[in-house]
Amino acid sequence: MTPRSDVLTESRTKRGDAGDGRALGARITRVDGLAKVRGAATYSLEHRPADLAHAVLVGSTIAAGRVRRVDQSEAEKAPGVRLILTPDTIPALKTASNWLGERPSEGPYHALTHEIGFQGQHVAAVVADTLEQAVEAARLVTIEYDVAPAVADLRDSRAGAGTEVEAMTIAWGDAEAALEAAPAKIRREYTTPREYNVPIEPHGLIAEWQDEDHLTIWEPSQWIAGMARTYAEWFEIPYENLRMISPYIGGGFGSKALAYSYGAIAAQAAKLLGRPVKLAVTRPQTFTAYGGRAETRQEIALGATLEGKLLAIHHRAANETSTTGTWVERCGGTIAIMYATPNFSSKHRVVPVNTVLPSAFRAPGENPSAWGIESAIDELAYEIGLDPLAIRLLNYAEHDHQANLPWSSRQLREAFAAGAERFGWSKRSPAPRSMRAGSQLIGWGVAAGTYPMRRTPGQAIVRLLADGAVEVLSAAIDMGQGTYTILAQTAAEALAVPVERVAVRLGDSSMPWAPVGGGSQLANLMVGAVHKAALAARDELIGLALNDPKSPLRHLQANTLPVGDGRIGDLEIGAFLAAIGRDHIEVLRDTFAENGKSADDPFKTYTTITGGRTTTDNGYSAHSWCAHFIEVRVDEDFGTVRVSRVVSAFDCGRIFNPKLAESQWKGGIIQGIGQALLEEGVVDRRHGRVINNNLGDYLIPTNADVPDIEVISVGVPDFHATMLGGKGVGEVPIVGVAPAIANAVFHATGKRIRDLPITLDKLIG
Amino acid sequence: MRNFAYRRAGSVDDARRAAAEAGAMLLAGGTTLLDLAKCGVAAPETVVDITHLRGLDTIAHDPSGVTIGALAKMSAVATDRGICAHYPAVSEALWQAASAQLRNMATIGGNLMQRTRCAYFRDPVAFPACNKRNPGSGCAAIGGVTRNHAVLGTSQSCIATNPGDLAVALVALDAEIVLGERRVAADAFFLLPGATPQREHAIEPGEIITAIRIPVSAAACNSTYLKVRGRQSYEFAAASAAVGMEFEADGRTIRDIRVALGGVATKPWRVHAVEAVLKGQELSPEAIDRAAALATEGAVIHGDNRTKISLVQRVVARAIINRKPRGIA
Amino acid sequence: MPNAAISLRLQINGHLHDLTVEPRVTLLDALREQFGLTGTKKGCDQGQCGACTVHVDGQRVLACLTLAAQVEGRTVTTIEGLGEEALHPVQAAFLEHDAFQCGYCTPGQIMSAVACIREGHAGTDDEIREYMSGNLCRCGAYPNIVAAIRQAAEASR
Structure with a gap:
C-alpha cells in the first residue's frame, strides 16, 4: 500500500538528513559516545560496591544424568x-513466571539441581573475597555423576523427529x-548450526540486598522490566523493591533479555552472605549459561511454471530445543x-536434545527462514534459467498472502532497484564459474530479508528544568x-532545544516503564512515547504561562506562546518557573x-511479551525489508571465501x-558474514559438549x-507501522545475508x- | 589459576637454575603460560620472569646468518629489515600469527614452546584423558571432533597439531635453536609424540633457549610462508607451507629447495621427499603437482580431518608457484 | 611462599600506584578491580578478543595475559590516560565516524588503533584491517573503525 500523499509530503520534510536543521532525522553523533571513547561509560559489572565478594560457577561435565555427590571439602579450605x-545446599526460591506471564509451576525453584x-x-x-580466590577454589570442587545417555544435537540419530508445533502451521x-502438478520444481534441505550471540561484554551481575526485602541488581539487560519481575518473583519481594540497573549494555543481540539461573545464584549468595556479590560469567561459560540460536533443518519444495512463476511452496522445518523447555526458532516467517x-x-517441529535451552539471537526465526527460501528461490532461478533478481521480481508479493492484508509499506522493489x-x-x-x-x-x-514490526506501548517522563535543559527518563535501554x-533528538525537536541540552537517563527500573529492547521495536516505540511526553510538557508550560495567576506572561492574553531555546515567549524558562x-x-x-x-x-504489558x-x-501487515547484493572471491584450490x-x-x-x-x-550484515562463513557450535557427540x-x-x-559495505535507505515514513513512521532497524540487516553469500x-x-x-572443507571436499 | 611465587631472574644463569627447579616455570611473553594456567593445564609453583634480562632481545646479522635473541618480540623480528630481506618466510610467518598485541608480547623463544590448540588438551576438567597432560591417561581427541587435528606424525597416543607458524619457517630454513652452549637443529628440536607426547621439545631441565640461528642461503632469501585458514586473520593455520628456493643460472632449474608444512602435523613438518624430486628439475606445473602430492606421504586420517591432505598439497604447490622466477609458466 | 601477596609500585597513566596483590593477579584485574580503571574491558580473559588492550612502554599488549607484577618498572597507559584533557585524535575520529555501537570493545580498539598508527601499520585500508584484527567487535563497527583510523592516520602524517 502506498502511504497517503499528505503523509508523503509531510515525510519529505521530516525525513531529514544532515542539512535540514531538525533534530529528529539528523546525522547526530551518538550522545553516549564521548563517555564510550573515553572508557568512562560504566557497564553494570563495573559498579564497585564496598565489601564485594566474587562468585564463580562450576559447570557439569556430563550432558545428561544426575549429580551423585559434590565434594567441596578442598574448596572450603x-x-x-x-x-x-x-x-544440596542452595535454598529454594519461588518459581517465577515466564515471559508470557505464566507460572509453569507453583512449586519451588532450585537454581542448582x-x-x-x-x-x-x-x-x-563458589564465593570468595577475591576473584582469583573464587576461580581457584571453584577448580577444587569435584563432582561425581551418574551418567545417562545423551542426545547431542539435531543430527544425533537418537534425536528422533520431535513434536509438531501446531501454532506454527x-x-x-x-x-x-x-x-505435484508443477512443471518445474525443486526440493532441497537447508540447515543451520548452533550459533552464539557472543557479545563482547560477557554476561553477569552484581547483586546487593539493602535489607531483607530490597534487592538491587546491576546487570546488562535488554529488558529491565522483564528481568526485574523475574528476580522479584524468585525472591517473593514486591516488584517495587527490586531495583535493576543497566546504564550500558556491551552488546546483547537477544541474549540479555532474560534473567538466567546464574542471576538467582548470585542474588542468593548475596543474601546468604549479607554482602554484595559479583558473578561474572566466563567466556567459555557464555556458551552454556544461556542459549544461542538453535540448530535448524528445513526441507523446502518449490513448484513453478516453466517461466518461473511460483505455484506452490512446501516447507517442513525443525529446530532443536532443550530437554526441559521449548524454544521455537520459527522458520516459517520469511x-x-x-x-x-x-x-x-x-x-514446524521441535526436537529435544541435551543442550541449554536455545534463545533469541538477532532476527530469531526470520533469519533461518530466509536462509531456506532465499537459497531455494535462487536454486529455482538456475533450474529455470532466470536471473536470480528477475525471479524475485517476477514473484514479488504485492500484498501479504499469509494474512491476506495490504502491506503497511513495502519498498522492497525499490530496494532491489537501488x-x-x-x-x-x-x-x-x-x-x-564465468567471472x-x-x-x-x-x-x-x-x-532479500524481512523482519516484522513488533509494537508495545512505552512510557516516558520529560522534565523541563529551570536552566532550560531537558531531561528524559525511561527504563528503556541502549x-x-x-x-x-x-530520544534526545526526539525531545529536542519537540521542545525546540539543541540536542546537547537534553539529558537522557535509561536503564533503571525506577524509571518509567519500557518494553523489551528486542524485536527491533524499542527505539521506535520510545520515540513515540518521548515525543508525546515532550509535547505534553510543552503544552503544560504554555498552559501555566497563560493561566497561572503568578505568570508574568498571563497579561498577554495570548492563545499560545512560542517555546524554544530555553525560552517561553520572551522569558527564560528559568525566570518563568x-x-x-x-x-x-x-x-x-x-x-x-x-x-x-x-x-x-x-x-503485564511491560513485564511480559503479551x-x-x-x-x-490495524488492517495492515507491517514489516521491514531489505535486499543484499554481495560479491565473493573464492580461491578454489583452498576453498576459502572472501566477501569483497x-x-x-x-x-x-x-x-x-x-x-x-x-x-x-552494517553490523547486522557483518554478523551475517560470520553466520555464512564462520560461525558454528561444534559438538562432540560422544560427550554432548560444544568444544x-x-x-x-x-x-x-x-x-x-x-x-567496505554500502547501505542505502529506500524507506518512506510508515504511519501504519508506528506513530512517527519508523520501522524496525536492528534485526532485518542480518536476514538474507547468509543466502546472498551462498x-x-x-x-x-x-x-x-x-x-x-x-x-x-565443504568447498574442496 | 593456582597462586604462585613470582620472581625475576637476575641473569641467564639464574634463569637456567630456575628452569631446573621442580614446579618452576619461565615467564617470557606470558601468552602461553598464563593462558594455560587459566585453562588449568599449567600450574606453576614459581613463575620466574625472564623478560627483564638484558641483551637477549637483539637481532644480529652477520655474513653467514642471523642470531635472534630468545627474548626478541615476534613483532620486532617480523619487521626487522634484514629478516624481511634475507629470510622473508620468517617475517611472513610471524606477521600472520596471532594478533598485533600478542606479537608485541610473545617472544621468539616462547613462541617455539607454545602448546597445541587441541580442545581436548586445553580443557582438563571436561576431558581428563590426555596423554600430553597426563601420560598414560589416554587421548580424548581420537574419535572426537578432529577436523583440526594432525594427519602427519601422529601416534596412538596423540594426534594434536603443532600450532606454530614461525617454527615451520625455521625448520624449512635449517635454523638452529641455541640452548646456551648446545645447539639443536630446529627439525630435531620438535619431537614426535610417539609414546611420549608430553615431551614436545628436545630441551633438558636446566636448559633455556637463548637464541635462534638462521643460516644465510639463497633459498632463504627467496622464501615465503603461505598460510590458509577460514578466517582472514587471527586464526591458526588450516594448512601452511614455508618454501624457499634457489634456481640455477638458467632461471628455471631448481638448485635448492626447502619445504615445511604447518597446521597438519604434530610438529613442524619438513618434507624432504618433495625437495628431492624437485631438486635439479625444471619448474613446471606437472613437476610441482607431482612433488606436492608427496608432501603428505604417510598421512593418517582421523575422523573429519581428511581435507587437510588435499589442502596442504595445494598450499605447497601454490607456495612454490609464488616463489618461482618471473616469466616461468 | 605461594600464597603470599607482593607489593608492587606501578606507573599507570603517569601516576605511581602502590598495590599489594597475589602474584597471580593479572594487569587487567588489577586495573579493573583494584584501581577502578574499568575503561580496560574484559571480553574473554584468554587473549582472544583484544578488549583489554593497553600500552606497556608504548606497545599495545593484552592486559589479560600480563601479570601486574610483570609491569613494575614499566609505564602503563590505559584509555583513561590517553586524552585526559582534550580527546586524542583517534578518540575524536571514532566519535565522528560512529566507530562503535555498544562501546564495550571500543577502549581496546582505540588503544590498538593509536599503536597501529604509531607502528606505521595504517598505510592502507587493508593494512589497517589486518593490523586491527586482534580487536573483535561483535556489533560490527569495522568499516567505521577503518574509516576513523584512516582519518586519524592521515591527520598524523
Missing part, C-alpha cells in the same frame, strides 16, 4: 572462600497437489510472506542501537492509546538518525574479514552449499 552453593540436562549446566558456585491453497504463491504449506543499480548487477555474467580475477573465482549473489541519542514558584515541569505519558491497547495492566500488538492488527563487496538497500520506514541506523545495518566454547575457536569476523558462492564455483557455515 581454600583461602578467602566464604560460601559454596551446591544442589541434581538433574543434569546439558554439558555446562551449573552444578555449584501455516497453509493456504493445496501446496502438495500444486507441487518464507510465508516473501513471495506470491497461490499454494503454501509450512509445518541495490542492483549501485552494485552494477546488470553487468553480471549469468553462468556459474574470474587472477586465480580467484568471482560470484555475485542477491537475497545496547548500541542509539536509544540515548534518538521562578516567577510561578516552580523549579521544573515534569510530565509522564504513555502510548497505550496510540497502540490501541488497554492501559489496565501496565505491569503486551504488544500483532504485526497485522556488499551493497544493501533497506526499507525501515522513517529513519530517525541515519548515521546510527547505517551502523546497525569450541571460546573466541579463538568459535570464530566471528575480524576486521580483515569485512570489506548464492554468490554458487555463482562463483557452481557448488551449492546448503549447510552453514560455508567452510573451506
Whole structure:
C-alpha cells in the first residue's frame, strides 16, 4: 500500500538528513559516545560496591544424568572462600513466571539441581573475597555423576523427529497437489548450526540486598522490566523493591533479555552472605549459561511454471530445543510472506536434545527462514534459467498472502532497484564459474530479508528544568542501537532545544516503564512515547504561562506562546518557573492509546511479551525489508571465501538518525558474514559438549574479514507501522545475508552449499 | 589459576637454575603460560620472569646468518629489515600469527614452546584423558571432533597439531635453536609424540633457549610462508607451507629447495621427499603437482580431518608457484 | 611462599600506584578491580578478543595475559590516560565516524588503533584491517573503525 500523499509530503520534510536543521532525522553523533571513547561509560559489572565478594560457577561435565555427590571439602579450605552453593545446599526460591506471564509451576525453584540436562549446566558456585580466590577454589570442587545417555544435537540419530508445533502451521491453497502438478520444481534441505550471540561484554551481575526485602541488581539487560519481575518473583519481594540497573549494555543481540539461573545464584549468595556479590560469567561459560540460536533443518519444495512463476511452496522445518523447555526458532516467517504463491504449506517441529535451552539471537526465526527460501528461490532461478533478481521480481508479493492484508509499506522493489543499480548487477555474467580475477573465482549473489514490526506501548517522563535543559527518563535501554541519542533528538525537536541540552537517563527500573529492547521495536516505540511526553510538557508550560495567576506572561492574553531555546515567549524558562514558584515541569505519558491497547495492566504489558500488538492488527501487515547484493572471491584450490563487496538497500520506514541506523545495518550484515562463513557450535557427540566454547575457536569476523559495505535507505515514513513512521532497524540487516553469500558462492564455483557455515572443507571436499 | 611465587631472574644463569627447579616455570611473553594456567593445564609453583634480562632481545646479522635473541618480540623480528630481506618466510610467518598485541608480547623463544590448540588438551576438567597432560591417561581427541587435528606424525597416543607458524619457517630454513652452549637443529628440536607426547621439545631441565640461528642461503632469501585458514586473520593455520628456493643460472632449474608444512602435523613438518624430486628439475606445473602430492606421504586420517591432505598439497604447490622466477609458466 | 601477596609500585597513566596483590593477579584485574580503571574491558580473559588492550612502554599488549607484577618498572597507559584533557585524535575520529555501537570493545580498539598508527601499520585500508584484527567487535563497527583510523592516520602524517 502506498502511504497517503499528505503523509508523503509531510515525510519529505521530516525525513531529514544532515542539512535540514531538525533534530529528529539528523546525522547526530551518538550522545553516549564521548563517555564510550573515553572508557568512562560504566557497564553494570563495573559498579564497585564496598565489601564485594566474587562468585564463580562450576559447570557439569556430563550432558545428561544426575549429580551423585559434590565434594567441596578442598574448596572450603581454600583461602578467602566464604560460601559454596551446591544442589544440596542452595535454598529454594519461588518459581517465577515466564515471559508470557505464566507460572509453569507453583512449586519451588532450585537454581542448582541434581538433574543434569546439558554439558555446562551449573552444578555449584563458589564465593570468595577475591576473584582469583573464587576461580581457584571453584577448580577444587569435584563432582561425581551418574551418567545417562545423551542426545547431542539435531543430527544425533537418537534425536528422533520431535513434536509438531501446531501454532506454527501455516497453509493456504493445496501446496502438495500444486507441487505435484508443477512443471518445474525443486526440493532441497537447508540447515543451520548452533550459533552464539557472543557479545563482547560477557554476561553477569552484581547483586546487593539493602535489607531483607530490597534487592538491587546491576546487570546488562535488554529488558529491565522483564528481568526485574523475574528476580522479584524468585525472591517473593514486591516488584517495587527490586531495583535493576543497566546504564550500558556491551552488546546483547537477544541474549540479555532474560534473567538466567546464574542471576538467582548470585542474588542468593548475596543474601546468604549479607554482602554484595559479583558473578561474572566466563567466556567459555557464555556458551552454556544461556542459549544461542538453535540448530535448524528445513526441507523446502518449490513448484513453478516453466517461466518461473511460483505455484506452490512446501516447507517442513525443525529446530532443536532443550530437554526441559521449548524454544521455537520459527522458520516459517520469511518464507510465508516473501513471495506470491497461490499454494503454501509450512509445518514446524521441535526436537529435544541435551543442550541449554536455545534463545533469541538477532532476527530469531526470520533469519533461518530466509536462509531456506532465499537459497531455494535462487536454486529455482538456475533450474529455470532466470536471473536470480528477475525471479524475485517476477514473484514479488504485492500484498501479504499469509494474512491476506495490504502491506503497511513495502519498498522492497525499490530496494532491489537501488541495490542492483549501485552494485552494477546488470553487468553480471549469468553462468556459474564465468567471472574470474587472477586465480580467484568471482560470484555475485542477491537475497532479500524481512523482519516484522513488533509494537508495545512505552512510557516516558520529560522534565523541563529551570536552566532550560531537558531531561528524559525511561527504563528503556541502549545496547548500541542509539536509544540515548534518538530520544534526545526526539525531545529536542519537540521542545525546540539543541540536542546537547537534553539529558537522557535509561536503564533503571525506577524509571518509567519500557518494553523489551528486542524485536527491533524499542527505539521506535520510545520515540513515540518521548515525543508525546515532550509535547505534553510543552503544552503544560504554555498552559501555566497563560493561566497561572503568578505568570508574568498571563497579561498577554495570548492563545499560545512560542517555546524554544530555553525560552517561553520572551522569558527564560528559568525566570518563568521562578516567577510561578516552580523549579521544573515534569510530565509522564504513555502510548497505550496510540497502540490501541488497554492501559489496565501496565505491569503485564511491560513485564511480559503479551503486551504488544500483532504485526497485522490495524488492517495492515507491517514489516521491514531489505535486499543484499554481495560479491565473493573464492580461491578454489583452498576453498576459502572472501566477501569483497556488499551493497544493501533497506526499507525501515522513517529513519530517525541515519548515521546510527547505517551502523546497525552494517553490523547486522557483518554478523551475517560470520553466520555464512564462520560461525558454528561444534559438538562432540560422544560427550554432548560444544568444544569450541571460546573466541579463538568459535570464530566471528575480524576486521580483515569485512570489506567496505554500502547501505542505502529506500524507506518512506510508515504511519501504519508506528506513530512517527519508523520501522524496525536492528534485526532485518542480518536476514538474507547468509543466502546472498551462498548464492554468490554458487555463482562463483557452481557448488551449492546448503549447510552453514560455508567452510573451506565443504568447498574442496 | 593456582597462586604462585613470582620472581625475576637476575641473569641467564639464574634463569637456567630456575628452569631446573621442580614446579618452576619461565615467564617470557606470558601468552602461553598464563593462558594455560587459566585453562588449568599449567600450574606453576614459581613463575620466574625472564623478560627483564638484558641483551637477549637483539637481532644480529652477520655474513653467514642471523642470531635472534630468545627474548626478541615476534613483532620486532617480523619487521626487522634484514629478516624481511634475507629470510622473508620468517617475517611472513610471524606477521600472520596471532594478533598485533600478542606479537608485541610473545617472544621468539616462547613462541617455539607454545602448546597445541587441541580442545581436548586445553580443557582438563571436561576431558581428563590426555596423554600430553597426563601420560598414560589416554587421548580424548581420537574419535572426537578432529577436523583440526594432525594427519602427519601422529601416534596412538596423540594426534594434536603443532600450532606454530614461525617454527615451520625455521625448520624449512635449517635454523638452529641455541640452548646456551648446545645447539639443536630446529627439525630435531620438535619431537614426535610417539609414546611420549608430553615431551614436545628436545630441551633438558636446566636448559633455556637463548637464541635462534638462521643460516644465510639463497633459498632463504627467496622464501615465503603461505598460510590458509577460514578466517582472514587471527586464526591458526588450516594448512601452511614455508618454501624457499634457489634456481640455477638458467632461471628455471631448481638448485635448492626447502619445504615445511604447518597446521597438519604434530610438529613442524619438513618434507624432504618433495625437495628431492624437485631438486635439479625444471619448474613446471606437472613437476610441482607431482612433488606436492608427496608432501603428505604417510598421512593418517582421523575422523573429519581428511581435507587437510588435499589442502596442504595445494598450499605447497601454490607456495612454490609464488616463489618461482618471473616469466616461468 | 605461594600464597603470599607482593607489593608492587606501578606507573599507570603517569601516576605511581602502590598495590599489594597475589602474584597471580593479572594487569587487567588489577586495573579493573583494584584501581577502578574499568575503561580496560574484559571480553574473554584468554587473549582472544583484544578488549583489554593497553600500552606497556608504548606497545599495545593484552592486559589479560600480563601479570601486574610483570609491569613494575614499566609505564602503563590505559584509555583513561590517553586524552585526559582534550580527546586524542583517534578518540575524536571514532566519535565522528560512529566507530562503535555498544562501546564495550571500543577502549581496546582505540588503544590498538593509536599503536597501529604509531607502528606505521595504517598505510592502507587493508593494512589497517589486518593490523586491527586482534580487536573483535561483535556489533560490527569495522568499516567505521577503518574509516576513523584512516582519518586519524592521515591527520598524523
